[in-house]
Amino acid sequence: MDKSKADDVQLHIHTPLLLSRPLSRKTGFSVYLKYDNMQPTESFKLRGVGHLCKKGKKSGCTHIVSSSGGNAGVAAAYAAKQLGLAATVIVPETTPQFTVDRLRHELGANVEIHGKVWNHAEQRALELAKQPGCVYVSPFDHPDIWEGHATVIEEIAEDLKEKPDVVIVSVGGGGLLCGVVQGLWKMGDRKSVV
DSSP: OOGGGGGGOOOSOOOOEEEOHHHHHHHSSOOEEEOGGGSTTSSTHHHHHHHHHHHHHHTTOOEEEEEOSSHHHHHHHHHHHHHTOEEEEEEOTTSOHHHHHIIIIITOOEEEEOSSSHHHHHHHHHHHTTSTTEEEEOSSOOHHHHHHHTHHHHHHHHHHOSOOSBOOOOOSSSHHHHHHHHHHHHTTOOOSBO
8 A cells, every 4th residue: 555545544533422312411510422432443542553663654553563461462563454554562471362253364463462561571572573664553652653543532522512621531651641631632621520
């Protein structure tokens, strides 16, 4: 695929935002749930990781290198496959075998098992990404990932037609949180509580 065609590839989808009647009854507020489990990779990670992979492709990258024991690695491998890029995902020893199998067999990624914990896998991935044509795709720590995750707020604004009072986000590495805040600020909302 020509690198100029990277923008034409749609990696993530606009997911439903649905009112949860049980949560709304329990809290006394209108509670909406964003169903990013309906993404092609079953996770919000595709928004940010896919965005970074697209930018890498446009800058001439030919090989994505990621470190993850789960959703970010799946998102990187999926995005690489859709964009016609090679992918290597470094996973720690604790990664479930079904995830390794999915990365290898369904998504075509080269998988290397390295270290007991994710930090060890990340160090190996950073080392591999120094090779020409490679781009390191962090699971959460990059401004382009945050920019991609901000699309969740753009969709919520489009679907809800009003600013939310509160946005509740689960936090692991903080990439989704950074994207949500960036998305709110981009929409001119500096008052919603996150």
